[in-house]
Amino acid sequence: MGKLALVAKITHVPSIVLSEIDEGPRKGTRQDAIDGLKAIGQRCRDMGVDTFIVFDTHWLVNASYHINCAKHWQGNYTSNELPHFISNMPYAIPGNPELGKLLAKVANEWKVDTLAHDGTTLAPEYGTLVPMRYMNPDQHFKAVSVSALCMAHYLNDSARLGWALRRAIEDEYDGTVAILASGSLSHRFAQNGLAPEYAFKLWSPFLETMDHEVVRMWQSGEWKAFCEMLPEYAVKGHGEGFMHDTAMMLGALGWSEYDGHGEVITPYFGASGTGQINIVFPVTPVTGKAIPQPQASSAQGFQAVSRL
Template sequence: MGHIVGAALVSHHPGLMQCEEFRVLMGAGSDSDLIPGYARLREKIAAAKPDVVMILDSHWFTTGYHMVDGAARYQGSYISDEMPWYLHGVPYDYRGHPELALAIEAVSREQGGYNRAINHPELGRQYATINLVKQLGLELADIPVVTVSSCQNCDWPHFLQSGESIGEAIRRSGLRVVLLASGALSHKFNPIDWKPNHPRIFHESNVSRPENIASDKGAIALMEQGRHDSVLERWQDEYRKMPWEAFGAHYLQMLGAMGGAACRAKGEALSAYENARGTGNIHIWFDQETA
């Protein structure tokens, strides 16, 4: 039987792909804790010994279906259409896992869901995937990566359902899988002419609004307690309205795969809670083998 051997909510903040000199300059001499947080996450993934890493990509927006990328290999040079002036010329070369992608579609069809596999050589990448592949050394470790999209005409229960199909397919697969929910919590950007509240650009006080900071920290506290049921209870009235990045699709798909409201996996913060152009970011690990 397959098993989810670990999971994490992970920031993919594109500024972290900039050169060290620029980041230190922007941080007034103090770099982001999300950078060493990636090293901590690498250690967790290595200890989990996964056969596959699945990235729930909050930037890959699809319509009609949650897509599961099922190519055997991904090779190319990435350029961001969002920030091409500095996020460009990033080479990537990593393996996929077509069998798992097809298994997820099969289970989803069986359950009346909306997950579908896709394998097309010209399908582009998103930096919510590429940044994690690079920062977590998944190419060097030669670990297959499967990316899942955020279906933009779905509501939050559909994302939980998507995760349920993913979890069942993993159980039937015999594979050891780590899930990475790639995205932020609250996702309201600061205006282009915004003046920082704190000289350290990544500092939490530079998140767009005080109420977003309070809400994000409340959600983080519940995750650390393993009270994902309480997060879901507050979803429609609070977190959906913030809103979280991709309306929380990345977290909800991860949670659906781990049991939904019944999940009691306690979160371990692997970085400080930080700002990224006004959005709330953190790395949180959920150890499934002891959950």
């Protein structure tokens, strides 16, 4: 029925917006990231994509998984984290309530507690808004946003959510979709007072070396090894959103059974201490046998990655 056409891990760092609007020394310094987002957007247009599903690592939730599928979003956004980087940024994005509710239905059928919100005043976070600024400036695409800063969730369940969303798309949706995991690799911000010094580099050589090894594994297709190391990488790499967006993305691709190879669109770069990239993953057929089973409820409900 439907088609999952493209999956990508993308950057949303606020310095992208700053580099666009600044008339000072930051002007144009993130053009490579902007060009990468635009290139992925164009590729999705060429593939006939009608809707983006964005796994947003800035949408914090404490219970259940949530899908923001309002009919339309419009407003002006200022980041509460970095208001000197993103301030009064206008946005307008068509939503897709039909798809959002379908995604939640199928996720629940796969035993992942998920709620869709179509009649809501809740606006997207900048993990959705920044990429859409460059990938969807003319409102060509619809979008739904999925919570991916998950405070009391297992990575296994996030992977299972990703697989359930793929099943919803391919088995029951009449359309073509792209999935965007919006989040960084390592995410250790520069210590307060040192941000300007680390504007274009990583916080530590350890984090940079680890990130480069992960990108190499993605390009080489070493998915079994990466899936096994993801929980530890999320902790030791200070993963953004505890790397639930990455688990969701890999779940949609087929988890450790995935046999594709990452295609780097924007090469890895440092931003305020964090590691960023735009990388596309081809969608290949999978059986789903390797999709992690849901974790049993217990008093140990917080996985290690939730205790940063």
